[in-house]
Amino acid sequence: xxxxxxxxxxLIWTGQVVSVVGDGMQRIALLWxxxxxxxxxxxxxxxxATMVPLIVGSPIGGWMADRLDRRRLLVGADIARLALTxxxxxxxxxxxxxxxxxxVLVALCALAxxxxxxxxxxxxxxxxxxxxxxxxxxxxxxNSAIGGLIGPLVGGxxxxxxxxxxxxxxxxxxxxxxxxxxxxSRVPRPPGATDDAKxxxxxxxxxxxxxxxxxxxxxxGLAGALNMVVAPIPLLIVALAVDRFHTGSVGFGALxxxxxxxxxxxxxxxxxxxTGTTATPMIVLGVCLAAAGALPFVAGAxxxxxxGVAIAVANSILLTRFQNSVAEEIQGRVFxxxxxxxxxxxxxxxxxxxxxxxxxxxxxxxxxxGLGVIVATLCWGLTPSPAAHETPDSQQVSVPV
Numbered sequence: 001x002x003x004x005x006x007x008x009x010x011l012i013w014t015g016q017v018v019s020v021v022g023d024g025m026q027r028i029a030l031l032w033x034x035x036x037x038x039x040x041x042x043x044x045x046x047x048x049a050t051m052v053p054l055i056v057g058s059p060i061g062g063w064m065a066d067r068l069d070r071r072r073l074l075v076g077a078d079i080a081r082l083a084l085t086x087x088x089x090x091x092x093x094x095x096x097x098x099x100x101x102x103x104v105l106v107a108l109c110a111l112a113x114x115x116x117x118x119x120x121x122x123x124x125x126x127x128x129x130x131x132x133x134x135x136x137x138x139x140x141x142x143n144s145a146i147g148g149l150i151g152p153l154v155g156g157x158x159x160x161x162x163x164x165x166x167x168x169x170x171x172x173x174x175x176x177x178x179x180x181x182x183x184x185s186r187v188p189r190p191p192g193a194t195d196d197a198k199x200x201x202x203x204x205x206x207x208x209x210x211x212x213x214x215x216x217x218x219x220x221g222l223a224g225a226l227n228m229v230v231a232p233i234p235l236l237i238v239a240l241a242v243d244r245f246h247t248g249s250v251g252f253g254a255l256x257x258x259x260x261x262x263x264x265x266x267x268x269x270x271x272x273x274x275t276g277t278t279a280t281p282m283i284v285l286g287v288c289l290a291a292a293g294a295l296p297f298v299a300g301a302x303x304x305x306x307x308g309v310a311i312a313v314a315n316s317i318l319l320t321r322f323q324n325s326v327a328e329e330i331q332g333r334v335f336x337x338x339x340x341x342x343x344x345x346x347x348x349x350x351x352x353x354x355x356x357x358x359x360x361x362x363x364x365x366x367x368x369x370g371l372g373v374i375v376a377t378l379c380w381g382l383t384p385s386p387a388a389h390e391t392p393d394s395q396q397v398s399v400p401v
Contacts, residue, residue: 001135002128002132002135002136002139002271003139005132006127006128006129006132006136007185008127008185008186008187009124009127009128009136011181011182011184011185012074012120012123012127012181012182012185012187013139013140013143014181015177015178015179015180015181015182016120016140016143016178017143017146018174018177018178019078019174019175019177019178020143020144020146020147020151021146021147021150021151021154021174022151022170022171022173022174022175023147023151023171023174024147024148024150024151024152024154024155025151025152025154025155025158025167025170025171026085026155026167026168026171027151027152027155028151028152028155028156028159028167029155029158029159029164029167029168029171030046030050030106030164030168031043031046032156032159032164033092033102033164034046034099037099038099042099045099045103046102046103046106049103049104049106049107049110050106050107050110051110051343051346051347052107052110053107053108053110053111053113053114054110054113054114054117054339054340054343055340055343055344056114056340057110057111057114057115058114058117058118058336058337058339058340058343059333059336059337059340060114060115060336061114061115061116061117061118061119061332061336062118062119062122062332062333062334062335062336062337062339063332063333063336064115064119064332065115065118065119065122065123065190065331065332065333065335065336066122066190066329066330066331066332066333067190068190069187069189069190070119070122070123070187070188070189070190071182071183071185071186071187073115073116073119074116074119074120074123074179074182074187075179075182075183076115077112077113077115077116077119078116078175078176078178078179078182079175079179080108080109080112081109081112081113081116081172081175082172082173082175082176082179084105084108084109084112085105085109085168085169085171085172085175086168086169086172087105088102088105088106088109088168089165089166089168089169089172090165091105092163092164092165092168093163093165093166093169114336114339117335117339118332118333118335118336118339119332121319121331121332121335121339122190122328122331122332122335123187124136124137124140124323125323125328125331126187126188126328127185127187127188130324133319133320133323133324134270134271134275134316134317134320135270135271137270137315137316137319137320137323138266138267138268138269138270138271138312138316139267139270140267141263141266141267141270141312141315141316142264142267142268144263144267145260145261145263145264145267145308145312146264148256148259148260148263149257149260149261149264155167158170190328190329190332213325215325216325216326216334218380219318219321219322219325219380220337220338220341221379221380222278222318222376222377222379222380223318223338223341223342224338224341224342224345225345225376225379225380226282226373226376227341227342227343227345227346227349228345228346228348228349229349229369229372229373229376230289230349230369230373231345231346231347231348231349231350231353232349232350232352232353232356232365232369233289233369234256235350235353235354235357236293236353236357236362236365236366236369237252237255237256238252239357239362239365240255240292240293240300240362240366241254241255243362244293244362244363245297245300247297251297254301255300255301255304258301258302258304258305258308259304259305259307259308259311260308261305261308262304262305262306262307262308262309262310262311262312263308263309263311263312264308264312265305265308265309265312266308266309266310266311266312266313266316267312267316269309269313270312270313270316273309273313275317276317277317278314278317278318278321278377279377279378281309281310281311281313281314281317282310282314282373282374282376282377283373283374283377284306284307284310285307285310285311285314285370285373286370286371286372286373286374286377287370287374288303288304288306288307288310288370289307289366289369289370289373290366290367290369290370290371290374291303291366291370292304292307292366292370293362293363293364293365293366293367294363294366294367322334322335322338353365356368356369
């Protein structure tokens with residue numbers, strides 16, 4: 001098992017498995033606080049404060065990951081989030097934080113996350129053998145699924161028993177937990193930190209690498225298109241539970257849990273299932289979504305489990321292909337750019353959700369989204385997976401400029 005073989009990956013992963021649960025708790029707590037304090041307007045403001053810094057900051061965070069000590073970056077980002085979330089908790093508990101101050105703190109925390117995420121994505125391949133990358137990516141997906149399953153449940157229960165501030169303070173402690181495990185690990189110096197690498201692998205080279213390589217262009221296109229197409233799914237699931245199944249919040253929660261459960265199953269089996277191209281799992285996901293709006297509740301829940309498995313497998317394959325295709329010297333910048341593109345296109349998809357429901361209805365909206373996933377896959381996801389450390393053109397991307 002990858003956690004037994006790779007000590008440093010095990011340490012960082014252990015820190016993350018607790019931290020992502022705290023993140024899930026905080027998402028629920030902030031949304032609940034915003035709804036209570038300012039209604040839908042403040043909800044939108046909090047969402048923007050979370051999203052915009054990730055779009056703007058991820059490319060910068062990726063550049064830092066390629067140039068600076070990655071272990072210090074990870075620890076520094078965790079400490080920054082610890083301080084910001086702790087301050088946020090104190091202000092919320094004391095009812096001293098205005099909506100503007102809270103949104104600023106949320107934005108600063110998201111900015112620290114925009115440094116942590118591309119750095120973590122660039123660190124993982126350096127800690128494991130190439131053949132273990134699908135399994136490691138699956139374990140990271142399992143973290144996300146655990147956070148999606150446990151975080152909201154624990155967060156909601158703690159809000160009911162205590163306060164929103166209590167939840168925020170617990171999340172601050174999880175950042176300390178993550179920083180401690182990163183500090184104990186041995187993270188290799190980024191290959192792009194040397195003077196020679198800075199000359200040969202400039203940011204211009206990183207952009208040129210993606211633009212000149214057909215396989216990478218297709219990967220970036222697929223990642224961006226899928227982020228936009230699937231963005232309305234949470235809105236569609238609410239409509240499915242309320243308007244078609246008439247199960248209210250209980251049914252909505254159950255369907256969400258089914259997706260997270262499927263992602264967890266797919267993540268834990270990624271080392272076996274994540275082979276070949278992304279086309280197969282993404283087409284399976286598209287078919288599941290297209291059918292979900294027309295099925296009865298039990299069958300729809302089962303379809304969401306299968307769709308969750310497909311999401312985990314496809315993400316593992318996609319991330320492994322990026323890791324194998326992009327030179328280590330520029331991985332941080334490429335991961336940062338891909339993350340920014342995905343986050344930037346997501347609001348477009350979210351904005352189309354309500355009009356889509358109004359025009360096509362619940363069943364029709366799911367059909368359109370499912371077909372959108374299939375079309376995006378046929379356009380960008382049919383290239384074969386490269387071998388370890390190779391691009392689809394059989395050479396690692398590294399274009400000196």
